[in-house]
Amino acid sequence: MPVKGFPSPTTVATRLVWPMAALILLILLLSGSVFWWMSRTLDQAAMQDERARVTLALNDLRQHTLERLRAFATTLAEAKVSRPPVDPVGTAAILTSENKSLTRQWAIFLLDTDNSVLFGSVGGRVAGQHDFDARQVIFDAVARDVRQKEISELPLHAGTAVTSGATRIVHDGWSAYVVAATTISNESPHIVVGASELDARALAEIAGPLGLQELRLTASNGPHRGGAIAVDDATDRGPAFLVWQSSLPSALINSQALTAIGAIALLTLAFAAGILLHVRGQLIELNRRQEQVQRLAGHDSLSGLPNRLLFGMRLDQELARIKRSDEGLAVMFLDLDRFKDVNDTYGHEAGDMLIRIVARRLSNLLRGADTLARFGGDEFAIIQTDVKDPRDAEALARRILDALTMPCEVPGGSVTIGVSIGVALSPRNGTERETLMRLADTALYQAKNGGRNRYSFFERQMDEALRLRKVVEDDLRAAILADELELHYQPQYKANGEEIVGVEALVRWPHPQHGMIPPQQFIAIAEERGLIIPLGEWVLRKACEDAKRWPGLRIAVNVSPIQFRQRDFVSSVMTIIETADIDPTRVELEVTEGVVMDDADAAEDAMMELRARGVRLALDDFGTGYSSLIYLRRFAFDKIKIDRSFLESMETTGESAILVHSVVHLGRALGLTVTAEGVETSEQHRFLQALGCHELQGYLFSKPVPADAIDRLLGIEPGKSRTDAVA
Known part of the structure; x- marks a missing residue:
């Protein structure tokens, strides 16, 4: 039988169909949106990381080129062959021999103040003015940079042998180059310029350690799945870019996400169908358990007796009933003596067994209209109904003392306990629940102070004594x-x-x-x-x-x-x-x-x-x-x-x-x-x-x-x- 206020299982199932369908659709949409946002965010982060690593690699290459060129300039300065007047033979010998130690794709030139070639070397062979003129477009910017830098830093390095240098990555419309320029010393007006082509092999050497694919030079930054870095334009032919194919995580994520979303959708639908199929049975079970919870809420789990909450409700009911009759009732509070000793000596299992034994013995002493409750620990309470004379309550108290002083068999051995009982009578001592429970507790306190294993009826002087305490x-x-x-x-x-x-x-x-x-x-x-x-x-x-x-x-x-x-x-x-x-x-x-x-x-x-x-x-x-x-x-x-x-x-x-x-x-x-x-x-x-x-x-x-x-x-x-x- 359904609990009052609960709709029928069929009604609930029908009401759940459309909201659940809408919820499933919303979950799928939200899941897809989240996956799309996550993949886009991851792609952007990956591309930024690749760009940063490529930039760092190119900067390292530029710095390495400048350092090698400076080493060569230092050789010239130490040989003193490039100071005015220039020693043609010595400069040519050093330039040629030193350049041969560099990669064979390098072009190196010793320039005068007007960019006229004093000596040069391309790929290890001696080169002249016409070789420089063919490459001048890639050297102009870096030569200008180093001469301006030399002028600006001259006051700072007066009297010291310090060189100035500059480096760039430029393109001439067909190829990209790493170019560098450096002064020989502040005592020489000449500069040395050098260039290394970023051909397919050089680009592959850069891309390999970075895990990049298809690093190449292109004239436009058109649509492609990858990153790009602009290269300085040494001509008027338009910009060029170093581009590469990025390894975007979204490709893997999207494929996995689609599979996951599909699986989630199927599982969700199956789960929803299962819920709808079982909801009616679950609601029936819920009604049954609700009744059980309502019963357990008023009962002690160990003894199965009513607890303090239900005891109070029963007492209110009995007090309301006796107001309409000439009957009376007794409220008894019981506290087991030496229960803690049993717990400490034999363990909590023995203590639990003792509680159940006490509950059974007390239940056997009461009538059907009486109420026995356990408040917790070793505390019990009784509502004795149909009390016409205090002697009725006294007789029950004596029977309780006799019953609970008998030995109890618990795990570990036989134990003997006692009980202290406090009794308050209604209507003699009061007609309100709180009052009677307080007075019974006061009487219990007196019984325990009087030597235990005894009962005490509430008397007015007890209340006064408690107040005085x-x-x-x-x-x-x-x-x-x-x-x-x-x-x-x-x-x-x-x-x-x-x-x-x-x-x-x-x-x-x-x-x-x-x-x-x-x-x-x-x-x-x-x-x-x-x-x-x-x-x-x-x-x-x-x-x-x-x-x-x-x-x-x-x-x-x-x-x-x-x-x-x-x-x-x-x-x-x-x-x-x-x-x-x-x-x-x-x-x-x-x-x-x-x-x-x-x-x-x-x-x-x-x-x-x-x-x-x-x-x-x-x-x-x-x-x-x-x-x-x-x-x-x-x-x-x-x-x-x-x-x-x-x-x-x-x-x-x-x-x-x-x-x-x-x-x-x-x-x-x-x-x-x-x-x-x-x-x-x-x-x-x-x-x-x-x-x-x-x-x-x-x-x-x-x-x-x-x-x-x-x-x-x-x-x-x-x-x-x-x-x-x-x-």
Whole structure:
């Protein structure tokens, strides 16, 4: 059945015939015009190239003729036989012998100022005035040229032996000649003229290297397929031309073009006929595919479920329907727990299989009127219809938890996942699509923060909490930019509890409206909203600035795993340290196991580079997670810090005391500094000191205090440094 709005296949085929015929004719005309223009352009370019090459060859021949004539004139000048008075015997001997070394077609004459022949040679034999007179017409112009040139250049070459020369290609009505004339020297009034006939052999020698055909002299430049160059007229018989037969590319192109155009025309006609024959079937297929595209546009290709677009349309339809009845509905947003771990461990093929398994299990839990959609990744959504009581939605949520916590068989093994579910009810929570989807997402956020693998129904306080988090985020961003945060420092003592060896920097936020906001509240928001990078840089920068007041003390700064994953983390740290102008060995970065567990290779590279620059590294909260001897041996730690939780239970449980004892001895065996934090009683102090713990930190010695309080602990007066106080 055709898609609405599409014409029938027969109608379309008929409408295509005449436009296609006109298009084919236009293509042929355009193709012919293009080929004609291309061939003409190529012919013109080829003829210009041939003309340039012939001109260059003739110029080379003229120059060669002049150079040979000058060589002969130089011989006369050196023999001093042509200076007044002329030595007839010597000049004749030189003229005759030298001319014999030239081609036998040459004619050479030694002329006086009135063009009278003093001596001459034609083809190697001695020639006289009558021989010159027979050829004078070809020598007049070049002799005149050289004498005028000699007069014009005389002031420039006064006192120097310089010759003037001229050369031309002329014709006498029957033949073309290369003629040249040159002075013997500026001390002699005589000139030497010479001519070489451009006969068929000479023209062939020119044409051969140039690849020309039929280079010849002609009296007219009539129509011919080739090039032509005018030759100077030495008589009054009219112009003459050197012409040749050009090898024009158009001849080959036109023959090929006609064949190609004919082939194109036949192929085009055949192609057009094929199109017209198949157009009806293609249009039928197009209608079918259009229906398929309309269906796929609203479905997820991997799971076959409706996508976000179709989910929104279905939700609008259901909301419009329940407005006319007493029914309700539930919108559920689902986020799979540990799906990323499956992808990372077993590969994307396993992840795709898991998505299809989840889609199948969820579909089996729903009724025909319900809608299950996949938004992408590990996110699903459900419209549960006919919800008369919130307990209906709760029952479905429980069934979903039970179904998705069952093991799934994927390529590579069996996996177990969980799911977090956020639920919003209509009409209780809202009657608009955008509102319900936003509230379901808010409830999902609460479920994930509550421990995952659970469901949460939207409650008004969730929206308020989300709004407050946004306010805190905006205020924190502004506080970082305005430098409104503060650092407090908790001293770290030697085991004797008497000497301060370092301080740990702890950020504080005195909010102008809400007072002091605990770090555990805004640090999590900073990590979630991308503010941990500027916050961490602010803390390190401020700590390094304060450290200049306390020479000799180490400054410990906590670093988030998110910071450590930044490509420019090391360069950023070193830039801050160098700007503060403090020794990098005084800076100690405290990291948790999350840094090394997320990307061990990248973490190791960064740690090695930091240590190479002198920065110290401490493993914080040691013993609370998956800390192992492998981590301590592989990564470049300088210190381990025993978590305060062990000290809190040490006095009541023997296991904690044994564990602390083991950690201290392990650290010492590996050559690491061992610091215990959270020391609050004298008994803890004495126990840790007896175990060999290197450093202690806790409320027994000092709580975190502002920088001014550290000054007082060190006995530093305001405005001075520790070095000044000691001095």
